[in-house]
Amino acid sequence: MxxxxxxxxxxxxxxxxxxxxxxxxxxxxxxxxxxxxxxxxxxxxxxxxxxxxxxxxxxxxxxxxxxxxxxxxxxxxxxxxxxASFDISRTMQPILDRLMQTTGESASVYIRDGEWRVCMLRAEPDRAVRVATRAGTRLPIDGTATSLVLKKFDGKSLDDVGPLSPTTVVATAGKGDPLLASLSIPFFGPGDLFLGALTLAGINGHFDVQSKRYRNLLCDEAVSASKLLGASIP
CATH class of the missing domain: 1.10.10.10 (Winged helix-like DNA-binding domain superfamily/Winged helix DNA-binding domain)
Structure with a gap:
């Protein structure tokens, strides 16, 4: 018919x-x-x-x-x-797995708890030398890229921040731990509000925090995550 x-x-x-x-x-x-x-x-x-x-x-x-x-x-x-049906892990874990597989580095989701940062989710490469932090680990807010993102964007919305881009990515090396280097970017959710930090980390000296490829990948995944979590990103 x-x-x-x-x-x-x-x-x-x-x-x-x-x-x-x-x-x-x-x-x-x-x-x-x-x-x-x-x-x-x-x-x-x-x-x-x-x-x-x-x-x-x-x-x-x-x-x-x-x-x-x-x-x-x-x-x-x-x-x-x-x-009731919202589960951040179902959205973010595949993104972390994809970042880890693409880069060969550790990928994490952190949220802020007062003066602490909590690792909610984690994906690590299967090799002996890697940045290893278990999901659920509670660490102090310090000078690492993750901490800087959690402090800078806490309580903010996309209207405050503007479009996510590779320039939004924060990079640090040797902060918190001299062996650690990391890149981190905020991601957003319902109401366009800041939810947490999406972080890619590796061994300082091996992990290139100036890599445009890594910054672009991290930005693309943060945009994808924010859209899936309900943020109004075009």
């Missing part, structure tokens, strides 16, 4: 408009006026109003007595459902 192509196109356009309107509530918190929604989406007010009727009926949008539009309880329920 042949499907009418125009019907498919209209359905896709309707879905795109629905998501475009809901995405207009991302970023700055609080309500939106009809004028703001028109500016943010590029849609006519009459079109937005038609969609709002459906959103209100299904609990995705709430309109107050002043005519302002707020996100509704159904959006909160979706967020909680996402949190």
């Amino acid at each position: 042949e499907t009418d192509k125009s019907t498919i196109d209209r359905s896709v356009a309707a879905a795109d408009r629905s998501l475009l309107i809901l995405e207009a509530f991302l970023g700055q918190s609080g309500p939106r006026t009809l004028v703001e929604l028109e500016q943010l989406t590029g849609l006519f007010k009459s079109v937005i109003l038609r969609y709002m009727l459906s959103f209100e009926a299904r609990g995705f949008i709430r309109k107050d007595e002043r005519g302002l539009y707020w996100l509704g309880p159904k959006v909160f329920q979706l967020g909680k459902a996402f949190e």
Whole structure:
């Protein structure tokens, strides 16, 4: 049975408009006026109003007595459902494995815990001489690339940082441990908020912290991770 192509196109356009309107509530918190929604989406007010009727009926949008539009309880329920299924390790471990296999060096994910850095996930090459840190290890915030990233980007969002690029990568050699050299870059998640540091480390003198290839690889993986974790990176 042949499907009418125009019907498919209209359905896709309707879905795109629905998501475009809901995405207009991302970023700055609080309500939106009809004028703001028109500016943010590029849609006519009459079109937005038609969609709002459906959103209100299904609990995705709430309109107050002043005519302002707020996100509704159904959006909160979706967020909680996402949190329940969200597991950073399922996203980050394949990325660490890929970095380790591509470079032959150790790859890690660190998060900040006050004045400490915690190794959440790890991928290490199968060789005798390597940088070895077990997942779960708690280390002080010091002068290493990982620590510098955790301090510099803690509490920040993508709006504060700007686009991730190889120049975002922080490099250190001989810091914390004279045998350690490392490259580190921030990655982001839901709400475009900073989550942690993605780090590539090796033996000082063998691991080239000036390597453009390593910096590009690390940046590409940080962008990929951030997208998968929910950050709004184009």
